[in-house]
Amino acid sequence: MPSQSSPPVALPGLPKKPMHHLAAADLPRALERCHRLLDKLLQHEDGWVFAKPVDTHSLELRDYLSVIAEPMDLGTVSRRLELRRYPNLLCFAKDVRRTFSNAMTYNNKGDDVYESAAKLSRIFESGWASILAALPSPPPVAVRRARLKDELPRLPVDLQGKAVVIMKDIGGWIQEVDGRVEVDFDKADEATLDKLEWLLALATIRKEAGALDNQTR
DSSP: OOOOSOOOOOOOOOOSSOTTOOOTTTHHHHHHHHHHHHHHHHHSTTGGGGSSOOOTTTTTOTTHHHHOSSOOOHHHHHHHHHTTOOSSHHHHHHHHHHHHHHHHHHSOTTSHHHHHHHHHHHHHHHHHHHHHHTSOOOOOHHHHHHHHHHHGGGSOHHHHHHHHHHHHTSTTSEEEETTEEEEOGGGOOHHHHHHHHHHHHHHHHHHHHHHHHHHHO
């Protein structure tokens, strides 16, 4: 039965420095720390409870989907992390937190699942705080814009295509002048810079993965 009590305590506020910004060279290390934290949760004695989506049919939880609008589990988080589906670290944390908040919303305080979720949530928040503390402070927006202007043309063709899609969402970014395509990076806000920098990070990850493959052949 869903809990009739108030929802779990609100999550901590965002840190003063943007947690979502990372230089391309720093992102693989940050993602590895996220992997290790997620493995710690899954390997915990209660981790199995959250390793798969809630089986509402077998457990006869007929009202689950009417109470929980966005189901989530740690197995899904792990797959998304492996496939680089998260555009930033905050999205990873949001899904982990949703896993536990769902359990604490649907179950009553004192129930085994509620208490397991609360316990693993505390472990996650402690580890997440360590990850955030290790993040470098972001450079000024002007520096980020200049770096993107320099590095985007060096991306693989498929990632350049993704960059064009992102930039076309912002009116006036892309203009054709004398048969050449020009980009006005001064129109870039921080959210758009985040998306474009994620493409640089993907290129770095691919490069490192390719180097590792060559070493193992």
